[in-house]
Amino acid sequence: xxxxxxxxxxxxxxxxxxxxxxxxxxxxxxxxxxxxxxxxxxxxxxxxxxxxxxxxxxxxxxxxxxxxxxxxxxxxxxxxxxxxxxxxxxxxxxxxxxxxxxxxxxxxxxxxxxxxxxxxxxxxxxxxxxxxxxxxxxxxxxxxxxxxxxxxxxxxxxxxxxxxxxxxxxxxxxxxxxxxxxxxxxxxxxxxxxxxxxxxxxxxxxxxxxxxxxxxxxxxxxxxxxxxxxxxxxxxxxxxxxxxxxxxxxxxxxxxxxxxxxxxxxxxxxxxxxxxxxxxxxxxxxxxxxxxxxxxxxxxxxxxxxxxxxxxxxxxxxxxxxxxxxxxxxxxxxxxxxxxxxxxxxxxxxxxxxxxxxxxxxxxxxxxxxxxxxxxxxxxxxxxxxxxxxxxxxxxxxxxxxxxxxxxxxxxxxxxxxxxxxxxxx
Ligand code: PMP
Numbered sequence: 001x002x003x004x005x006x007x008x009x010x011x012x013x014x015x016x017x018x019x020x021x022x023x024x025x026x027x028x029x030x031x032x033x034x035x036x037x038x039x040x041x042x043x044x045x046x047x048x049x050x051x052x053x054x055x056x057x058x059x060x061x062x063x064x065x066x067x068x069x070x071x072x073x074x075x076x077x078x079x080x081x082x083x084x085x086x087x088x089x090x091x092x093x094x095x096x097x098x099x100x101x102x103x104x105x106x107x108x109x110x111x112x113x114x115x116x117x118x119x120x121x122x123x124x125x126x127x128x129x130x131x132x133x134x135x136x137x138x139x140x141x142x143x144x145x146x147x148x149x150x151x152x153x154x155x156x157x158x159x160x161x162x163x164x165x166x167x168x169x170x171x172x173x174x175x176x177x178x179x180x181x182x183x184x185x186x187x188x189x190x191x192x193x194x195x196x197x198x199x200x201x202x203x204x205x206x207x208x209x210x211x212x213x214x215x216x217x218x219x220x221x222x223x224x225x226x227x228x229x230x231x232x233x234x235x236x237x238x239x240x241x242x243x244x245x246x247x248x249x250x251x252x253x254x255x256x257x258x259x260x261x262x263x264x265x266x267x268x269x270x271x272x273x274x275x276x277x278x279x280x281x282x283x284x285x286x287x288x289x290x291x292x293x294x295x296x297x298x299x300x301x302x303x304x305x306x307x308x309x310x311x312x313x314x315x316x317x318x319x320x321x322x323x324x325x326x327x328x329x330x331x332x333x334x335x336x337x338x339x340x341x342x343x344x345x346x347x348x349x350x351x352x353x354x355x356x357x358x359x360x361x362x363x364x365x366x367x368x369x370x371x372x373x374x375x376x377x378x379x380x381x382x383x384x385x386x387x388x389x390x391x392x393x394x395x396x397x398x399x400x401x402x403x404x405x406x407x408x409x410x411x412x413x414x415x416x417x418x419x420x421x422x423x424x425x426x
Contacts, residue, residue: 002032002047002048003035003046003047003048004032004033004034004046004047007035008032008033008035018033021156022156023155023156023159023395023396023399026395027160027396028159028396028397028398029379029380029383029384029396030380030384031384034046034050034052034387035047038067039062039066039067040065040067041065041066041067041404041406042054042066042404042406042407042408042411044066044392050390051390052387052390052391052392053391053407053411053414054066055391055392055393055394055401055402055403055415056393056394056399056401056402057402057404058265059265059394059399059402060240060244060266061265061266061268061269061311062270062402062404063244063266063311063315063324063353063402063404063405064269064311064314064315064404064405064406065404065405065406065407066406068269068310068311068314070310070314071269071270071307071310071311071314073310074306074307074309074310075271075303075307075310078091078302078307079303081302082302083301083302083303084297084298084301084303085302086297088300089300089302089305091302091305091306091309092111092300092302092305094309095111095305095308096108096109096111098309098312098313099263099267099275099277100277102243102247102312102316103238103248103249103251103252103263103277104248104249104252104257105236105251105257105259105260105277105278105279106261106277106278107277107278107279107280107283108277108279108280108283108284109275109276109277109283110275110276110283110286110294111274111275111296111299111300111305112273112275112276112294112296112299113272113274113298113299114144114272115143115144115237115239115262115263115264115265115274116143116144116274117144117274117296118144118239118263118264118274118275118276119143119144119146119149119202119235119239119262120144120146120148120149121276121286121294122200122202122235122260122262122276122278123148123199123200123202123235124292124293124294125233125260125276125282125283125285125286125292125294126259126260126282127199128285128290128292129199129233129285129292130199130200130231130232130233132196132197132199132232133175133197133199134175134176134194134197134199135148135176135177135199135200135201136177136178136179136187136190136198136200136202136232137149137152137177137179137201137202137203138179138180138181138203138204138207138368139152139163139178139179139181139368140152140153140158140163140181140207140209140210140213140368140371141153141154141181141202141203141204141207141209141210141237142154142156142157143202143204143237143239144239145165147167147172147173148172148173148175148176149202150164150165150168151163151164151168151176151178152164152178153165153209154210155209155396155398155399158209158210158398159396159397159398159399177190177194177198180367180368181207181210181219181367181368182213182215182216182219182366182367183367184218184219184222184223184226187201187222187223187226188222188226191226191229191230195229195230196231198232199232199233200227200232200233200235201223201227201232201233201234202235202237203234203236203237204236204237204238204240204241205220205237205238205241205245205249205250205256206240206241206245206250206351206354206400207368208240208241208354208356208399209240209398209399209400210368210371210398211349211357211358211365211371211374211398211399212349212350212351212355212356212400213349213356213365213366213367213368213371214349214351214366215254216366220254220256221256224257227259233259233260233282234258234259234260235258235259235260235261235262236249236250236251236258236260236261236262237262238250238251238261238263239262239263239264239265239274240264240265240354240400241351241352242261242263242264242265242266242267243263243266243267243311243312243315244266244352244353244354244402245321245351245352245354246321246352247315247316247320247321249261250351253352258278259278260276260277260278260279260282261276261277261278262274262275262276263276263277266311266312266315267308267311267312268304268307268308268311269307269310269311269312270307270311271301271303271304271307271308272298272301272304273301273304273305273307273308320405321352321353323405324352324353324403324404325350325351325352325353327403327412328350328352328353328354328355328403329350330409330412330416331350331415331416332348332349332355332357333348334412334413334415334419335357335419336348337416338416338419338420339419339423341420341423342420342423342424342426344359344378345359345361346358346423347360347363347364347365349365353402353403353404354401355400355401355402356399356400356401357401358370358371358374359374359375359378359379360373360374360375371398374397376397379397380397382422382423382426383395385421385425386418386419386422389422390418391415391418391419
């Protein structure tokens with residue numbers, strides 16, 4: 001028995017399902033999850049001392065690779081001064097100024113401790129600001145696990161086949177409208193029927209919780225126009241895309257500016273950080289300036305801020321995101337070429353340092369419906385073959401993959417060669 005298997009069996013005695021977040025349990029691929037003991041650069045090391053090239057990156061935060069020296073030092077230095085004060089600190093001001101500088105839509109920003117808190121707070125703010133109850137989201141998008149947002153959700157909810165969770169009261173769920181991603185006509189129909197009741201539209205500008213689905217040309221622009229027309233707040237959930245797709249987030253990449261933006265993952269450099277921000281006029285409604293309540297004991301925690309600030313500062317190196325995108329493209333092109341050689345139908349999407357691959361005959365994958373039609377069994381088989389080759393991919397067919405600056409060209413080429421051997425065995 002491996003040490004991972006031993007630990008998993010112990011974990012199940014004390015932790016529901018043995019994990020502290022569902023997708024980690026390998027429900028999406030079957031088998032026993034790996035337990036990790038350390039990570040460095042592009043590599044993860046499990047408790048049985050196997051090394052893996054990592055394309056999960058802690059589900060997004062580790063864009064600079066694991067154990068980055070500048071981030072580690074910032075954390076150690078901050079910890080020297082105390083772990084938490086529950087009172088204002090200078091680094092929160094520096095961090096907020098940095099976020100305002102980098103993200104086009106953000107004039108004011110509030111720090112929280114997770115992506116879930118960021119989206120939950122942003123929709124409360126949008127509802128408080130507009131005095132409306134309804135929100136519009138998209139099937140297969142995931143925005144964390146707040147009640148209103150756990151309706152037809154992606155990510156772990158989709159992996160487990162329960163996109164709407166028991167425990168979400170019907171009285172809450174009825175205010176959530178669920179539209180079809182990349183189908184602006186469908187969104188128009190919702191606005192035609194409920195226009196003046198819709199407080200906000202929340203969208204992942206690149207959907208990363210139903211694999212990786214970029215927006216079709218005109219989709220984000222169409223949402224912007226509909227929200228303007230109906231006085232609804234447009235929220236880009238950039239928890240995954242923020243500082244990853246581009247330094248200025250997906251909104252800079254696509255040139256569409258939302259009213260509010262939610263952030264997580266990269267903004268914390270591996271520490272628990274989220275944020276929401278946007279137009280000063282809307283943010284003025286948040287307590288204590290305004291009446292919409294939102295708070296957090298550990299919000300703006302100095303150690304977490306130190307990690308996040310170091311991470312964002314490193315990401316400002318010129319052309320870093322271009323290099324990241326080029327590496328992701330190299331991986332995508334390599335996978336495609338190897339799949340073609342083996343006669344395996346495969347389609348790949350890639351935006352910046354984000355990618356997704358689909359076992360499908362479809363030449364282009366741009367909808368939730370297409371994602372659900374992909375060959376799941378083939379994905380699961382491929383997943384375990386790649387794991388045996390020392391490549392750690394997201395253990396679900398519904399999650400995007402991530403490249404870090406620590407992935408070398410040799411790492412990418414080794415991954416492509418491994419994929420070639422695995423495709424040949426399918
Ligand atoms: N929004 C998006 C787009 C996400 O991808 C996630 C997490 N994967 C969340 C929100 C929730 O963030 P957290 O897990 O930090 O609560």
